[in-house]
Amino acid sequence: MDISKGQRLPLSLLFAGASQTVQVGLNISGLEAAVDFACFGLDTQQKLSDDRYMVFYNQPKTPCGGVELAVPAGDRTGFLCRLDSLPASIDRLVFTAAIDGNGTMRQIRSGHLRFLQNGQEGARFAFTGPDFQDEKALMLGELYRKDGAWRFCATGQGFNGGLAALVRHFGGEVAEDVPAAPPVPPAQTLSLEKKMAAGSPKLVELAKKATVSLAKYRLDATIARVGLVLDASGSMSGQYSKGRVQEVIERLLPLAVHFDDDGELDVWAFSRKVLALPPATLANYADYVNSAERGWRNWGMMSINNEPAVIEQVIEHYRGTRLPVLVIFVSDGGVSRNKEIKDLLIHAASLPIFWQFVGIGGRQYGILEKLDTMAGRIVDNCGFFALDDLHSISEQALYDRLLGEFPQWLEAAKIKGIVH
Amino acid sequence: MAISLSKGGNVNLSKEAPGLNKILVGLGWDARATDGAAFDLDASAFLVKMDGKVRSDNDFCFYNNKSVADGAVAHAGDNLTGAGEGDDEVIKVELSRIPADLDKVVFAVTIHEAESRRQNFGQVSRAYIRIVSEEGGQEIARYDLSEDASIETAMIFGEIYRVGTDWKFKAVGQGYAGGLGPLASSFGVNV
Numbered sequence: 001m002d003i004s005k006g007q008r009l010p011l012s013l014l015f016a017g018a019s020q021t022v023q024v025g026l027n028i029s030g031l032e033a034a035v036d037f038a039c040f041g042l043d044t045q046q047k048l049s050d051d052r053y054m055v056f057y058n059q060p061k062t063p064c065g066g067v068e069l070a071v072p073a074g075d076r077t078g079f080l081c082r083l084d085s086l087p088a089s090i091d092r093l094v095f096t097a098a099i100d101g102n103g104t105m106r107q108i109r110s111g112h113l114r115f116l117q118n119g120q121e122g123a124r125f126a127f128t129g130p131d132f133q134d135e136k137a138l139m140l141g142e143l144y145r146k147d148g149a150w151r152f153c154a155t156g157q158g159f160n161g162g163l164a165a166l167v168r169h170f171g172g173e174v175a176e177d178v179p180a181a182p183p184v185p186p187a188q189t190l191s192l193e194k195k196m197a198a199g200s201p202k203l204v205e206l207a208k209k210a211t212v213s214l215a216k217y218r219l220d221a222t223i224a225r226v227g228l229v230l231d232a233s234g235s236m237s238g239q240y241s242k243g244r245v246q247e248v249i250e251r252l253l254p255l256a257v258h259f260d261d262d263g264e265l266d267v268w269a270f271s272r273k274v275l276a277l278p279p280a281t282l283a284n285y286a287d288y289v290n291s292a293e294r295g296w297r298n299w300g301m302m303s304i305n306n307e308p309a310v311i312e313q314v315i316e317h318y319r320g321t322r323l324p325v326l327v328i329f330v331s332d333g334g335v336s337r338n339k340e341i342k343d344l345l346i347h348a349a350s351l352p353i354f355w356q357f358v359g360i361g362g363r364q365y366g367i368l369e370k371l372d373t374m375a376g377r378i379v380d381n382c383g384f385f386a387l388d389d390l391h392s393i394s395e396q397a398l399y400d401r402l403l404g405e406f407p408q409w410l411e412a413a414k415i416k417g418i419v420h
Numbered sequence: 421m422a423i424s425l426s427k428g429g430n431v432n433l434s435k436e437a438p439g440l441n442k443i444l445v446g447l448g449w450d451a452r453a454t455d456g457a458a459f460d461l462d463a464s465a466f467l468v469k470m471d472g473k474v475r476s477d478n479d480f481c482f483y484n485n486k487s488v489a490d491g492a493v494a495h496a497g498d499n500l501t502g503a504g505e506g507d508d509e510v511i512k513v514e515l516s517r518i519p520a521d522l523d524k525v526v527f528a529v530t531i532h533e534a535e536s537r538r539q540n541f542g543q544v545s546r547a548y549i550r551i552v553s554e555e556g557g558q559e560i561a562r563y564d565l566s567e568d569a570s571i572e573t574a575m576i577f578g579e580i581y582r583v584g585t586d587w588k589f590k591a592v593g594q595g596y597a598g599g600l601g602p603l604a605s606s607f608g609v610n611v
Contacts, residue, residue: 006542006571131538133456146567157454157543169453 003125005156010149011083014115014123020084020150023116024095025075026140030109030129033101036163037077039067040170041090047171051212051396053090055079058211062086067093072116081143083150092144094155094170098137098163105132105158113140113154125154136162167216203254203282206395210254213399217407219259225266225321226256228280229310229329232269232301236332239360240296244390246289248330248360251395253285255402259326266317267292270310271301276317307331308340315348324419325353326406333362341367342374349377352419354409356402359386379412380405422550422559425591427568431561433551434586441516442554444496445527446507447577450545459544460532463509464600465493466607470523473608479522480609481511482600492517493525512554513580515587524581526592526607530600534573541569541595549577551589563591570595574603 001014015022028035041053041062048054052063060069066086071078081093095113099105106129114124125141132138138158143150159165214220230236230245239245249265256265264279267288277292277299278284289296318325335341345355357368367374371382383405387393393401413419423431433440447463464482467489468474481488486495496510513525527549531539541547547569550562563578572595580589596603604611 004540004542004571005538006540006569008542008567008569135455139454151567153542155543157452157456160455165455 001123003123003152003154005125005127005131005154007125008151008153010151011143012149014152015117019117021080021082021117022122023070023072023078023080024141025072025078025114025116025121026095026097026112027074027076028097028108028111030111031099031103031107033099033103035076036098036100038096038098039079039081040094040096041067041086042092042094042170043089044091045171046092048167049171050089051209051216054212054215056215058215059208066090072114072119075114083143092142094142095140096138096158096166097140098166100163103136104160105129105135105138108132111140115152125156127156131156132158134160136160137166139166163215164218172216203250203285206251207254207257209396210258210399212396213403214258216400217403219403219407222259222324222410224259224324224326225318226252226259227266227268227314227318227325227327228252229314229327230267230269231271231305231331232275232296232299233271233305233332233334234302235334235362237302239332240289243289244360245296245330246287247390249280249285249288251398252328252402253280253282255326255399256280257282268310268314269296269299269301270306272303272306272309273300274306274310274313275299275301276313305331305334305336307335308337308344311341311344311348315344315351315353318351318353321352322420323352324410324413327353327355328402329355329357330360331357331362331365331368332360333364333366333368335364335366335368338367345371345382346374346376349379349381350418351381352413353381354406354413355382356406357382357384358402359384361387361389378416379409379418381409381413383409423561425561425563425589427563427565427591427593429563430588430590432583432586432588433560433580434588436560437553437556437558440553440560440587441514443513443515443560443580444507444552444554445511445513445578445580446550446552447510447527447529447548448506448508448550449529449547452543453545457533457537457539459539461508461529461544462532462600463495463511463527463529464604465495465511465513466526466528466604466609467493467518467522468524468526468607469521472524475521477609480604480607489519489522490517492519507550515580524579526576526579528574528576528596528600528603530574530603534599540571540573541565541575542571544569547575547577549591551580561589563593565593568593572597573599576603 038056043049055067068080070080108129112126115122135158139155257263267277269275467479494512547565551560574596576592576594
């Protein structure tokens, strides 16, 4: 059975019988650049309210198993859909394709979205370049609930803005003016999840969540170095002893492994003095705060705050690097040396370093809260957000916030020639 | 409370709203959310006799012939993109002034330049037709076409017709190949 662009029909028309399991096969040929396929599971508002329902090569299965990456023979990719396994909150499955690189969908030589059951094709929506214009991302087709049954629509519409526009359409937050992804270097071809396979299952789970955010912000092909600055002043002792600081390291490690060419997270602790700790890696991350340099209690910290000293040392460490640097600076507040911090960061705006300050469980963040609007800088090189408790937001939301401002800086820094 | 109709369903307007005379026929759809050529949809009305044909070309109400049957049916204008709240196109009908030899008013929507833009009704989201009392402003009946949208470029959304002294409204939802020209021809309009 052939399905035309724009056609809507009940799924029951495609296959005899009551089976709620169908396989979708997708193929597009004729495009020079790589095409990323995905299946988005949307709520009744047609929004992606749960990132775990975006299924693609780095997140090959929904938590319920209702959608799973499964490629039929002869197709570029595909999804096995067990529709009766999906929670009621998932109202619609949208099958998408996005060009990662040059070209538009009008260059498609041939393509299709087809339905199979038990390996047998039941219906096919075929399309070619003239069906499209300058789109870089397409919603090829949608399975959706209507009056208690599943229906299909051969949508065949999309966005010139590519994956970012698509994600925005589904209600996702995308940094404005996201930089175009640079070509993927060979060293980056391993998926984050595979790299994390050397770690614990918990890290693999975190890697999946980080990957979704990285894709959302078009950072999946960005290479950067990642540094972590830990407030180790006296008021932080509870956060260390309760394991919260260790948790921060575990949550950030997937980002470092993803971005960093050496997969290392550079770590500094500071109080009155500054301590450069050994980089956190997949080999040593477990129990890092209790084992690095004989554990946090032996770091000689737990005194007053001296942010300027650590900022200077971090700047010094990355001097001469040709890669962009994402520094995540964890503080519980009590910031008083505002003038010195401000001067240092204004001066550092010409360096390829972005400072993401994260306030945890504190108050009196001082100048940190005003960094976004600080004048006199060539680019906005700082971001800040505060959390009452690390546990007050989901890991997914944390990654979104950590990565939210970095792409804008990266773009601006490229324009100003700060980053190459 | 307005009556929501499914394809093929009908409602007696005179019984639902006794004394109903002036009605607004509102037609709407969502503006295109995706990139590409906008959907430019045109509403039109055909005033036909018992045999389903117009008396003359003057009984075809559309953007170039806005007031027909001495003003009994009047096209209130075109919204080019479908953006904004409310109905995208409105056709005003004064039931008591529809000439006795006319039996039915058929409301259709066509996609302008559908062929060259490779568009069809299947790509248009949330299309509907509704009957509103002009005096009170209340909605009497509504038909949402979304799931009945065809892959054709012209569609009859609905029609009002005489049953004795009453007027009824029917949800039609019938696609028509070829666009406005062939559709008009089928009602006996010379195009």
